[in-house]
Amino acid sequence: MLCLFLDRGRSAEEKAANPSVGGTQSHHRQPLQTKTPRSDSFLAPEFLEIVSYCTSPDAHLDGLLRYTESFSDKRIYRLPVFTEEFCRAFVEELENFEQSDMPKGRPNSMNNYGVLLNEIGMDENFITPLREKYLRPITALLYPDLGGACLDSHKAFVVKYALHEDLDLSSHYDNAEVTLNVSLGKDFTEGSLYFGDFRQDPSPMPSYIEVEHVGTQGLLHRGGQIHGALPIASGERWNLIVWMRASAIRNRLCPMCNQKPELVEAEGFGDGFTESAEDDVPETVDLCSLW
Numbered sequence: 001m002l003c004l005f006l007d008r009g010r011s012a013e014e015k016a017a018n019p020s021v022g023g024t025q026s027h028h029r030q031p032l033q034t035k036t037p038r039s040d041s042f043l044a045p046e047f048l049e050i051v052s053y054c055t056s057p058d059a060h061l062d063g064l065l066r067y068t069e070s071f072s073d074k075r076i077y078r079l080p081v082f083t084e085e086f087c088r089a090f091v092e093e094l095e096n097f098e099q100s101d102m103p104k105g106r107p108n109s110m111n112n113y114g115v116l117l118n119e120i121g122m123d124e125n126f127i128t129p130l131r132e133k134y135l136r137p138i139t140a141l142l143y144p145d146l147g148g149a150c151l152d153s154h155k156a157f158v159v160k161y162a163l164h165e166d167l168d169l170s171s172h173y174d175n176a177e178v179t180l181n182v183s184l185g186k187d188f189t190e191g192s193l194y195f196g197d198f199r200q201d202p203s204p205m206p207s208y209i210e211v212e213h214v215g216t217q218g219l220l221h222r223g224g225q226i227h228g229a230l231p232i233a234s235g236e237r238w239n240l241i242v243w244m245r246a247s248a249i250r251n252r253l254c255p256m257c258n259q260k261p262e263l264v265e266a267e268g269f270g271d272g273f274t275e276s277a278e279d280d281v282p283e284t285v286d287l288c289s290l291w
């Protein structure tokens, strides 16, 4: 059973009742599951401090920016997210899954290597609470105009780059209002991200900036910020990517085709649109920051 060390607070009685929880096995034969995280111990203390600030009554953008690193005027921010111990355990579990004979899909149409988190049961119990409880107070301040306060679904996956596999990722924008990209390790050289224009606001001479990955830390950026990844020169690079969507925004205009979406039924979160598109759209986007 997959359990990403989220149960550090188990009592002796619980351990006696279910000693196998928390173990790491290399051959999974049954559907993988996670336990609901019972503590915040997998999150970096500095990240918890940021969340605590953002949920305080007087929180404001300038106050939040004191805790993060900002990159140019492109609204890209770096912040601590996970502990090192968690990142190591997470990658170890992903490697076990990779080596298993479980059926696997590709993370997206561009990356050939990596893991879709819903395939290992980590969507509902791990990414949903991470988005709702921890990330949303932060994105509400950073991206109110993009529905940062009402990001209500996601697509989450881990991408992997290695010398005889994918080396880089070409320029693209994400199917997301806001993206979180956390560096999980392992050891690698090069492989930085580069960012150009915001898709909805192109300039005749786009300027590009390069942003390095820092282990355990995350980058938040607008999904529409054009970006790509430079080739790694050695080692292996694993990153958690969470494409976060706000139905209140995309119900009005699909961010991929710039048209009013025509909805078809989908499984799970689909692409993050909701059916009652007409009814749910707030008068102004900032309404959702009143949550």
Ligand SMILES: O=C(O)CCC(=O)C(=O)O
Pocket (backbone or CB within 6 Å): 108, 111, 159, 169, 174, 181, 193, 227, 228, 229, 239, 241
């Ligand atoms: O390789 C990376 O760190 C970026 C991946 C990415 O941009 C994506 O999957 O959308």
Ligand SMILES: [Fe+2]
Pocket (backbone or CB within 6 Å): 172, 173, 174, 227
């Ligand atoms: Fe991307």
